[in-house]
């Protein structure tokens with residue numbers, strides 16, 4: 001106990017120096033923890049986006065469709081799958097799409113675009129597409145061939161509501177067919193890249209345009225009642241319909257599985273790097289403290305402070321020094337993450353770049369308590385390592401030589 | 407009752423170097439309890455080296471030291487530290503005290519390390535600090551005390567564990583004449599009234615005059631040993 005008292009008071013002997021270290025630790029942890037929270041928030045939101053706005057929990061395709069994107073690689077036995085999904089209690093909603101690639105021409109510009117032929121009602125239930133409308137109406141008001149384009153497409157092709165576009169595509173026989181569509185609404189999602197490449201039309205219009213049967217679908221997107229079920233249910237349906245490819249969102253979105261798995265490591269890597277840098281400043285400070293106190297430590301050993309106690313004294317002092325700053329930094333981060341997690345951080349200009357990569361331009365940082373706890377353990381561990389060398393230095397100090405300097 | 411507290415036999419310490427220095431050279435010395443002994447001699451004569459070996463801080467090159475019948479050379483580092491804690495009181499020239507502890511806490515410190523009961527600790531600290539005339543300064547930190555007061559706290563601290571004897575290497579070297587006289591008064595009184603054995607080194611003639619036994623070292627050898 002007396003050792004603890006001495007160690008604690010020793011920290012405050014050189015107030016400025018200790019405060020510098022404490023501040024460095026607090027700031028370092030604040031930066032590291034907040035960066036982790038920021039990144040985790042970004043990933044969480046990306047996951048939410050990928051599930052709720054893009055892929056749903058899992059999708060069914062013909063096993064070659066995603067690779068070849070051919071019109072005739074449609075889902076065989078579509079009705080059986082749909083029946084199974086409709087009877088499944090864990091399925092919240094599902095929707096089928098007919099997908100074609102074609103040339104998209106406005107009066108200003110011609111380019112390639114993917115047309116997603118959808119059923120507006122079930123699509124809205126699965127992806128909430130109707131919620132992302134920023135102008136016009138959700139497939140209402142235009143009877144013949146309505147099309148929903150993104151804000152981005154509207155800008156690049158110089159289109160406005162009710163404007164006409166011509167879509168050209170190949171039908172099953174390889175014949176070129178064209179049809180005109182009229183802009184019924186404009187949407188915008190968090191994913192700029194997706195927006196730039198896709199437009200929504202009615203599945204029935206696509207089927208009619210290319211003379212396809214009315215059960216010609218390429219994709220079924222399924223929303224479950226819980227995120228956690230995605231992988232096991234994808235597997236379950238893959239077994240049940242072995243002819244088709246059934247994949248969960250983690251494997252549908254490019255790089256997603258890697259990103260989700262790496263996100264856990266990211267926090268630790270960034271905090272570890274910061275702690276590693278802090279380690280040196282702590283070692284340096286404590287070495288200076290030991291050097292300055294050579295005579296005092298020599299005296300203590302001379303009068304009977306055992307080596308174990310000398311070691312403990314320096315260890316405790318280092319731990320205390322490290323542990324004062326850590327909670328301050330982490331608590332500051334906690335408050336900040338709570339606050340920004342609610343209001344979000346608008347990345348502004350830079351945000352648009354992120355948006356093209358499929359990240360939201362407004363980030364809501366979040367960090368689970370488990371991570372705070374782990375970071376705390378890491379700090380403790382770092383402090384123990386930092387304490388080791390100065391403490392050994394103090395233990396090795398020769399008492400008689402030290403007091404001769406008196 | 408007379409009892410041998412310190413006994414050295416052919417005690418030598420040689421510092422190797424280009425020219426080896428025989429800092430202490432085959433010293434035979436016996437000190438009994440209740441003695442009040444000054445080790446004197448010119449600078450470099452080996453006073454500190456001798457005291458450090460007696461106190462178990464330095465190891466002899468040859469010969470041996472016995473404290474109260476315990477041979478120090480047989481002990482390892484940890485045993486020596488423990489032995490010092492329990493049997494020897496130290497007063498150094500300066501830096502005797504832990505700067506972050508008060509006079510009371512400094513005096514108590516050694517007893518805490520020995521795990522002595524709080525009640526006994528409190529009593530003894532009270533008594534010792536009063537004996538060295540610092541009853542009023544119990545809660546002052548070293549920086550708030552004069553050099554003489556700090557040395558008196560050091561004496562109280564040295565006595566706290568009831569050691570077999572107190573070793574003091576030039577305890578008055580940094581003190582003015584008034585504080586020197588004051589410290590010597592206290593040491594002499596503790597010696598006479600409580601039978602505490604003191605061994606101290608000094609350069610100071612006024613301190614030498616107060617000793618009851620004066621051992622003079624020259625070039626690491628005892629040149630004279632007079633009792634008075």
Ligand SMILES: Nc1ncnc2c1ncn2[C@@H]1O[C@H](COP(=O)(O)OP(=O)(O)OP(=O)(O)O)[C@@H](O)[C@H]1O
Pocket residue numbers: 421422427428429447448449450451452453454455456
């Ligand atoms: N670590 C060392 N290495 C080499 N020589 C040393 C060492 N310590 C002491 N000496 C030498 O040993 C001799 C005795 O030194 P010591 O310090 O014991 O003398 P002293 O009588 O205490 O002197 P002073 O009155 O100046 O304190 C001196 O010649 C000194 O230079």
Ligand SMILES: [Mg+2]
Pocket residue numbers: 453454455575
């Ligand atoms: Mg000396």
